[in-house]
Amino acid sequence: MNEIKTVREAARDVPVVSTSDVLVVGGGAAGLGAAVSAARNGASVTMLERYPHLGGMASGGMVLVLDDMTNGAEITVTGIMSEVIERIDRIGLAVYPPEDDRRLDEAMFRRWARWGCNDFHQPGKLQPIIYSVAFDPDGWKRVSLDLVKETGVNLRLHSWFSEPIVEDGRIRGVICETKMGRQAMLADVVIDATGDLDVAYRSGAEFTQGAYIVTTVFRLGGVDTDTAEAFEWEQPDVYRKLDRQARRIIGGAWERWWLKTPLPGIVWCNCPHMTGYDGLSVEHLTAAEFDGRERMVNLLEFARANMPGFEKSYLLDSGEQIGVRQTRLLQGDYVVTKEDIVSRRHFPDSVCRGRDYYTPYRSLLPRGIEQMVVAGRHYSATPEAQKMSREIPPCMAQGEAAGIAASLALNGNVPVREVDPAAIQKQMRAQGADPGDVPSANAASLDAAE
Template identity: 65%
Template sequence: MTPRETIAEEAGEARIVARSDVVVVGGGPAGFAAAVAARREGCSVTLVERYPYLGGLASGGMVLVLDDMHNGDETTVTGICMEMIERMAKLGLCVFPPPEERRQSAELSRKWARWGVFDFRARVKPAPIVMAAAFDPDGWKRVSNELIEEAGVGLRLHSWFSKVIVDDNRVEGVICDTKAGRQAILGDVVIDASGDLDVAAAAGAAFTEGGYIVTTVFRLGGVDTEEAEEFRFGHPEEYARIDKQARRIIGGSWDFWWLKTPLPGVVWCNCPHMTGFDALAVEDLTRADFEGRKRIASLVDFARANVPGFRNCYVIDVAPQLGVRQTRMLDGEYVVTKEDVLERVHFHDTVARGRDYYTPYRAL
């Protein structure tokens, strides 16, 4: 008997569990903001998220600095993002430089750089301190929940997008896999905020696949950050030598492989960066998770033995979500170009703004 390579699935039925004007798939920063904004505009909204928390890579991926909020001239990222920052700060779970300290200064760089709140793209040294925010992942989850409840968004966690509902070439909803079986959620508008273009791709939209480094972010406790920084500034050459070794052991990272967090003695490490993994392939995702943890273990051993301030460090947690930067990209009616970014072109149908760029609706 020849082994089968495929099986036929029965269509079956999915119970309709929600109907709303807007359905958002994905509760990361983009999906969460879309859901809250739509509800504030008077739409009924259902937000679907596969994990048991909101925040996506901000919380689950532990990307714990909101940077690129300032373009050198002005703070360009505000709105719901700024609401999040201000609420987390009131809880003591977010840190950002006050307006009077957002400028270039060696003294201010020494005070703030390890928070990751400097202009990463500046061509001058030290890089100017700008509006950016270091936050706690559970602070993000907590404030997200508050805003969702206050807005009145219908939230369905633990719901894994499975299939798109299309009728007469129009998306009318989604089907999710849950512990209770398949469930259907209907909406007049469906927003794909999955991060991997899961919904649009399933509906037949054209897209381009790309790849980039993936990262297993983690946090360390028991770190004497004051001692570590005193060593860095007091013995710059020795620090640079040790730091270079650490980054070689981790197998890839930015210059600042550890940054401060709002929690005393706790740092977050935006590494290891790893190449050669397809973030749409289960096999590659599994290998990346294993490889990341191996590199983390090696770095911790090295840091305890060699990095001042880290002798008593320990792993608090490893991000439950792998840091994926690029998979599927929608082939929109318009593609934002390098020139658009460099010239900061504003489009008539702009719906989002970043550090140096505007995103037109046609690109979505």
């Protein structure tokens, strides 16, 4: 039998299942920020999500520490991100250091480092404690659904984006795949919050492609964390030797391969870190699942046999969504560079912030496609810059700004590209968010207006 290279799909009519002012594709942190923000500003909003829950990497991917939202002197990511944290905290599923504990102090470091609340950007064995939040993934899911319900967002889960609907260089909506077959959703503005630039890419947007580590995150239960921490501090030489062995077995991890969570006895393992996998390839992603599973089981067996506190531990669960950090990156009206991030370069059209960097509105706008905004780790940046500016809180801030931009375009009857960044900044402030319109004292003095 001859090998078949391609098949031809039959033309078909696709039913329209929703028509709204704004369509958000992707229900991760950026998508949630965009949908809630747009709805609160008067837009009718539909949100499309492939998984049976919201949260993306914060829930299905189990990235269970929120960081990159303070420069030490001030909290730079607020707004809807702060609201989500407060809501998760109210149901007892968030932990973070009080303001008095946020300092460089050995006692504070011992208290908070295993929560992931140390500033790992500052080298050294002793790092200052900063504002970071350890949280439970189900808490994020619950809070996300509450926000969507309260704001009247038309949420469509179990719906996998397939292709955009583009006419004369303007996006009109998207088609998705569902158990009921293909369905179409139409909107005046589309926000691509897919993380891999799926909508903009298939619409013809310019992009570059990068690669970084991928991770099959997992959690262990039955850990005596008091015993494990006491061993680390009371027998440091023995601990370091075993820890090095554990890190070799897992094959790649941050400085601390396990961290505490709000649930007693359950620890989060943001590992293994695996290189050489393409986050867009079905074959690579499948191989990474096999690879990661083998490594986590080997680590569990080693920890049970050798590490105090882990004798009765067990594999509780692993992320239903593999941790892909970088794939396609938009090449938009402005491309953020590593130098922009490192120098803390301030932009007059900054609409949100990260740890101590600024995101211009232009970096959320694809070239050549009208009525589309992007928000999330696939925003317009070089691969080097994206590695330093891709964490969950700044992505949610991007989404909040994108939702405001969409509502301003609709309310003012202007194209999204022509929305005044000053108006976005003003509304971000009104919502309790920091758009980065006022630079920090240590920001680069040269504005990037070109």
